[in-house]
Amino acid sequence: MDATTENNPLLAAWTGPFAAPPFDRLKPDHFMPAFTEAFVRARAEIDAIAANPEEPTFENTIAALERAGEDLTRVSLTFFNLAGADTNDALEEVERDIAPLLSRHRSATYLNEDLFRRIESLREQGEKLGLDAEQARVLERYHIAFSRNGGGLPQEAKARLAAIAERLATLGTQFSQNVLADEKAYRLVLETPEDLAGLPPSLIAAAAGTAAELGLPGKYVITLARSSIEPFLQFSARRDLREQAFRAWAMRGENGGASDNRAIAAEMVKLRAERAKLLGYETFAHFKLADTMAKTPKAARDLLQSVWEPARARALKEQAALRALAASEGGNFEIAAWDWRYYAEKQRKAEYDLDEGETKPYLQLGKLVEAAFHAAEKLFGLTFTERFDIPLYHKDARAWTVSRDGAEIALFIGDYFARPSKHSGAWMSLYREQQKLDGTVLPIVVNVLNFARGGEGEACLLSFDDARTLFHEFGHALHGMLSDVTYPLISGTSVARDFVEFPSQLYEHWLEQPEILRRFAVHYETGEPMPEALLQKILAARQFNQGFATVEYTASALVDLDLHLKAGEEEIDIISFEAETLAKLGMPEAIGMRHRTPHFQHIFTGDGYSAGYYSYLWSEILDADGFDAFEEKGDIFDPELAKRLHDHVYSAGYSRDPETAYAGFRGRAPEPAALLRKRGLLDTANAQA
Structure with missing residues (x-):
């Protein structure tokens, strides 16, 4: 062990309060040496499990894998949290360098045939192993993970899967860094009283603080942070400035030059499709959803479509009301995406005598x-x-x-x-x-x-x-x-x-x-x-503007799903694809997607929500139906329900499948109508039925 590694606080025992990471001693140049050493240790531990001459047991294979790579896990969690929350040029350089190395390590583990055979052998023994319920679940999840990463495939397919994974890791890191670069580069500087027209005191004070931090005392700055730009779009009486700000927000990742994400996203979609085919799936969406509650792209699409039509109908009525409001004030224009939040705030004031300036x-x-x-x-x-x-x-x-x-x-x-x-x-x-x-x-x-x-x-x-x-x-x-x-x-x-x-x-x-x-x-x-x-x-006013909110979200989820239903055999122009998909849906022109494809970090910064942005809506069936249980009890803190919620959901991790977990809490399967009722779309849906 060299001196750099020996003195590295990432690899030493963390003995401070709560054994938390020693943030006060960490520097960017600690990470690459720590990763290098942690890779060596993890690889040795995993290879020893694979090469163990003893017959596989749960303890010498599954439990041993759970213990392996502790240093790598610790270093990785610390690094990627910092890279997201408090990054700098040095950390971004490490992030670019480490992404392919982590992918190689992951592939070397999941594509190790000896390891897969040990896990397969344990799975075949089933109940003979005498495992408790949690151990059986962990064994099942390990077998699924190895199978979904290429375990048991021919060597040629494994090699290609490893290459795809490494390339995707590199592209995902670049995608995320590009979005951040575009967000950091933009600032809307407000200088005159006219520039501030309509803005509430709280936003003016925040914009002044941002300007001072940026070395512009006496001025006001709006950034592309959602908590800055959304209230600006909501309150600014300057339509020209709203349009400037909205276009900058919508064009992140699509401005040309080094931070442009269009080619990156297209390549990622194509590589994911190839990966899915190597694993025996029709498309990446079929692959991704096979291990979810939805199980199939059709189930996810059916859910999205079930809310799309009533939400779109509601949004068009909302749009007409906003157009009439603008016209009453002398606005001779159709409502545009940079107008919606502004006039919706006025409409909320008119309908409910409520404005955000009063509540904040x-x-x-x-x-x-x-x-x-x-x-x-x-x-x-x-x-x-x-x-x-x-x-x-x-x-x-x-x-x-x-x-x-x-x-x-x-x-x-x-x-x-x-x-x-x-x-x-x-x-x-x-x-x-x-x-x-x-x-x-x-x-x-x-x-x-x-x-x-x-x-x-x-x-x-x-x-x-x-x-x-x-x-x-x-x-x-x-x-x-x-x-x-x-x-x-x-x-x-x-x-x-x-x-x-x-x-x-x-x-x-x-x-x-x-x-x-x-x-x-x-x-x-x-x-x-x-x-x-x-x-x-x-x-x-909880259900006010729900047509807009549902449409902007659901459009993003449908574009995500359709992108990942592509076979991957043709080059994709993601902007054209996005526009064509929205046109088929009849997307109202006055509403923008919540996340446009070139900055859709949920689906392109790693695989987390790729082909899975629908998940929020799927889970919303559960949350709407689940909270109904507390309301039915007449006590939002009912002790018996809270205990079941704790035991079957919050504390249970993935120790049981989601359907079982939900039923353990609720006593039955969820009722989908709760979703439409929560969003105020049930009457619209019934009227269309």
Whole structure:
């Protein structure tokens, strides 16, 4: 071991509070040496399992694989979390270099024929092994994973699969970095009072703060962070500036030059199709969905189509209302994509006497974090104690010890503010996953969001959508923190893609409960609770603009699915394909896709949601039906239901299939009508039927 490796804090024992990563000692140049050494150690451990002359047993094969590569897992989790939340040029260089190396390591594991034969032998023995339910599940998942990565295929096919995987890893990293580059490069600088027309004080203060950080004191800057551009589109009275900002937002990854993602996305679609065929599937969508709740592309498409038509009909009515509103103000134009949010906000004011400028002062970030914690305490008996003795990777990040019955169960890190070093969006991730293979290992879970910071000395005020995002990601965090399984493979959120959004989307419902809002929606200056009349207006307007929201999401999901139903034998112009798909759907011109293809990170930054963006809607059936159970009880914190939810969903990881997990909580299968009812589309759907 050389001196660099020997002194590397990534490879030394982490002995600080909660054994958290030693962020205060980590430097970018620690990562590549740590990866290099971790690869060597992991490879030796895995190869020893494959070469073991003893007959395969669960312990010497499956449990041994679960223990292998501990250093590599630790280094990888730390690195990729930092690369997403607080990156820089040095980390991006490491990210580009490490992506193909990780892919090679993964392929060398999954395509090892000796390993596959050992796993196959165990599977064939079945009940003779005397495994408990969790062990049997882990064995099943290992066999599925190896089979879906080429186990048992001829050597020529394996070699090609490995090459495809490596190329996809490189392309996915470049895709993500390109989107970030476009987001960092853009700024809309506002200078005159006319430029600020219509903007609420909270957005003006945030834009002034951003400008000051960028060395433009006295000016105001709108960025492509969603928490900056969406409220600008919602409130700016300057139609010309709204159009500028919207076009920049929509054109990320499509601006030509080094950050253009069109060719990258096209190549990834083609390579995925080839991979699927090598594995015996008709298309990549068929391959990807075979291991989900949906099982087939048809099932996913049927769900999307079932909401598309009623959502489109609702959206067209919404559009007509917005056009009439604009005309009443002298606007002689058709509603465009950069107009929708602006006039929708006006329409909401007209219909419900409600505008976001009125609600935001009552939605403070700090209070909403408290609200998310409070709901978790009431449901699952958790307490949160802020820690100031744990060094973190950025001054904005905060940490809390999570306890139950006096015992620590997790460390939670919250990182809430947008900054140039952070990728856009919102997500939950892990610095350490829960397991009990060799003693209890407690998880370290992080939520990363991109809220616009308040002005100097000002509170960070959120929109209701922002608040919902906070609860959503905290629902994911609970899924990771409450995990109580033995084996890392099935820990926490390592579940089917179209089930993983259920715990997070379900948790959003608690935000909207009067009991929560009355306690935590308090004015940032006076501390007075939100007036009851305003609270009731918020609740009454929950289904406002749902045609728009459903169409922009569903269009993205349908384009994703159709892209990955391509056979891969022809070159794809992804922009033309996107336009043709939307034309067939009858996409309203005034609505843009939630994620256009050149910046659709869900499906091109790794394989996570590729052919699977429909998953949010699939999970929404579960969350809508699932929360109905609490409402039927008349108690949103019903102890018996909360315990079943904890035991069968939040703590269970992937120890059982999703259908069984849901039924264990709900007592039956979900009722799909709950989805349309939640979105206010049931009457529209019935009218069309």
